[in-house]
Amino acid sequence: MSGQRNDSISDQSPYDARVVSNFIVRWHIEQSEPVTQLRLYKLLYFAHGWYLLDRQQPLVWNYFEAWEHGPVIKVVRDNFLQFKDKPIEKFASAFDLRRGELIELPHHLASMDETFVSGVIAAYQKYTATQLSQITHEKGSPWDAIWKSRAPVGRFGLRLRNDEILTDFQSLVDKSESAYHRYPYFG
Numbered sequence: 001m002s003g004q005r006n007d008s009i010s011d012q013s014p015y016d017a018r019v020v021s022n023f024i025v026r027w028h029i030e031q032s033e034p035v036t037q038l039r040l041y042k043l044l045y046f047a048h049g050w051y052l053l054d055r056q057q058p059l060v061w062n063y064f065e066a067w068e069h070g071p072v073i074k075v076v077r078d079n080f081l082q083f084k085d086k087p088i089e090k091f092a093s094a095f096d097l098r099r100g101e102l103i104e105l106p107h108h109l110a111s112m113d114e115t116f117v118s119g120v121i122a123a124y125q126k127y128t129a130t131q132l133s134q135i136t137h138e139k140g141s142p143w144d145a146i147w148k149s150r151a152p153v154g155r156f157g158l159r160l161r162n163d164e165i166l167t168d169f170q171s172l173v174d175k176s177e178s179a180y181h182r183y184p185y186f187g
Contacts, residue, residue, distance in 0.1 A: 012110050013051070014061035017073040018092035020044060021080070022107035023114065025088050027121055034087030037080045038069060042132035045071045047120040049169040054116070058162055066146040066158040070136035142168050 024043050028035035035043075044060070051059035064071040079092035093102045109117065124132060136143050142164040 014058040017060040017062040017076050018105050021076050022091045026107040039129040041072050047117045049165050052166040053169040064160040066143050070133050
């Protein structure tokens with residue numbers, strides 16, 4: 001389940017992760033709630049994981065990598081790095097080779113996908129960015145398996161595989177009822 005790249009930038013999944021990030025930023029702006037880089041990375045990861053489980057396909061075609069503070073997609077980080085721990089105040093962009101300039105990427109998804117991602121955001125709304133980060137760091141998570149591995153991983157950029165993310169989210173559903181308060185299922 002590697003996810004093929006969808007070259008039409010925002011019509012359906014899998015999307016460019018910057019487009020989904022832009023949607024998350026837009027959602028927060030519309031709710032008058034600031035979103036920081038750390039919170040954005042975690043919400044993007046959770047949306048991707050639940051989407052893999054629910055739809056059996058990736059939400060984004062980009063790879064998540066194991067970074068110090070959890071799963072990150074580098075191109076998303078590069079777009080929002082300037083904000084550090086401050087609220088994000090702009091949308092992600094990309095260099096358009098035909099135009100020879102940076103263009104703002106879309107911040108809309110297919111209607112069903114906007115509803116899905118909005119549900120994920122709302123479900124995790126009560127958690128701080130630090131709490132969300134702690135959830136991605138839990139023992140046995142895909143991030144934990146790579147980041148804390150004593151054996152050489154042998155993956156470019158310490159990439160998290162979609163099949164590992166899917167297995168992790170499926171295990172959350174299979175756990176006892178007590179897991180559901182932290183890991184809502186979006187069906």
